Amino acid sequence: xxxxxxxxxxxxxxxxxxxxxxxxxxxxxxxxxxxxxxxxxxxxxxxxxxxxxxxxxxxxxxxxxxxxxxxxxxxxxxxxxxxxxxxxxxxxxxxxxxxxxxxxxxxxxxxxxxxxxxxxxxxxxxxxxxxxxxxxxxxxxxxxxxxxxxxxxxxxxxxxxxxxxxxxxxxxxxxxxxxxxxxxxxxxxxxxxxxxxxxxxxxxxxxxxxxxxxxxxxxxxxxxxxxxxxxxxxxxxxxxxxxxxxxxxxxxxxxxxxxxxxxxxxxxxxxxxxxxxxxxxxxxxxxxxxxxxxxxxxxxxxxxxxxxxxxxxxxxxxxxxxx
Numbered sequence: 001x002x003x004x005x006x007x008x009x010x011x012x013x014x015x016x017x018x019x020x021x022x023x024x025x026x027x028x029x030x031x032x033x034x035x036x037x038x039x040x041x042x043x044x045x046x047x048x049x050x051x052x053x054x055x056x057x058x059x060x061x062x063x064x065x066x067x068x069x070x071x072x073x074x075x076x077x078x079x080x081x082x083x084x085x086x087x088x089x090x091x092x093x094x095x096x097x098x099x100x101x102x103x104x105x106x107x108x109x110x111x112x113x114x115x116x117x118x119x120x121x122x123x124x125x126x127x128x129x130x131x132x133x134x135x136x137x138x139x140x141x142x143x144x145x146x147x148x149x150x151x152x153x154x155x156x157x158x159x160x161x162x163x164x165x166x167x168x169x170x171x172x173x174x175x176x177x178x179x180x181x182x183x184x185x186x187x188x189x190x191x192x193x194x195x196x197x198x199x200x201x202x203x204x205x206x207x208x209x210x211x212x213x214x215x216x217x218x219x220x221x222x223x224x225x226x227x228x229x230x231x232x233x234x235x236x237x238x239x240x241x242x243x244x245x246x247x248x249x250x251x252x253x254x255x256x257x258x259x260x261x262x263x264x265x266x267x268x269x270x271x272x273x274x275x276x277x278x279x280x281x282x283x284x285x286x287x288x289x290x291x292x293x294x295x296x297x298x299x300x301x302x303x304x305x306x307x308x309x310x311x312x313x314x315x316x317x318x319x320x321x322x323x
Contacts, residue, residue, distance in 0.1 A: 002221050021122065047082070049139065049189070053076045055164075213250065216250055223266060227263065227267050
């Protein structure tokens with residue numbers, strides 16, 4: 001299993017579609033910073049990543065300090081750093097004065113429809129909530145704005161038709177529609193990440209760039225498949241089919257850390273996941289993620305999360321009960 005699949009398998013992701021919008025030109029809609037939107041969308045989440053799928057028509061997205069980006073049907077745009085942004089039918093329109101996000105979310109169904117009566121653009125707005133360490137792993141090194149077109153992928157047509165069906169079902173009295181939408185939001189986000197990895201271009205860095213690299217991607221796959229193994233740089237380099245110096249340099253350049261430091265970070269993510277989702281004793285969790293003693297495990301965990309494993313687990317349990 002590749003590193004992206006393994007990461008998505010073991011970590012906690014929560015997705016949802018939160019607005020279905022129909023705009024007619026001229027129109028403009030302001031989306032707040034993710035830190036502002038998070039308490040409204042997914043209370044208690046460490047991080048919320050907002051994305052939009054252009055289902056029909058075209059529009060532009062504007063962000064402070066960046067040129068406007070044109071979007072067409074099939075485009076999905078993601079804001080990895082959570083920046084505030086403006087969706088608009090034309091560049092330079094005045095700031096919108098429409099309903100605030102909390103007002104839109106209070107509606108059932110959560111639909112938004114307004115504009116000047118011209119050309120129609122339909123937008124499906126979704127989000128993915130994840131833990132802060134996972135956000136740093138998946139999104140580190142990504143640009144402020146990430147755009148891919150899903151209609152060029154094998155899954156694109158299926159995803160779009162499934163979303164249209166699920167959105168219609170969510171408005172019906174039959175139960176389960178919201179749950180289907182949540183799963184489709186997660187699948188759409190994962191497909192965006194997969195497309196981004198497959199469309200690598202020169203100069204990209206970050207974890208996803210590493211996943212798509214022949215040498216670093218192989219090393220990541222090995223570390224993710226066998227996190228408890230007592231890896232050395234020499235052994236990992238042999239598995240990746242390169243020298244230790246090439247692996248160390250390329251890994252540092254793309255991922256931003258050394259292979260051994262990355263292994264520790266991945267082990268701590270796995271440990272946090274096990275602490276949150278199971279009642280397994282600390283000794284067993286330490287062994288499962290590659291530590292021979294509780295003391296060494298506790299020390300590493302505290303460096304990463306700011307608290308020893310037992311205290312962190314209790315805090316997570318209390319938070320879940322009060323959420």
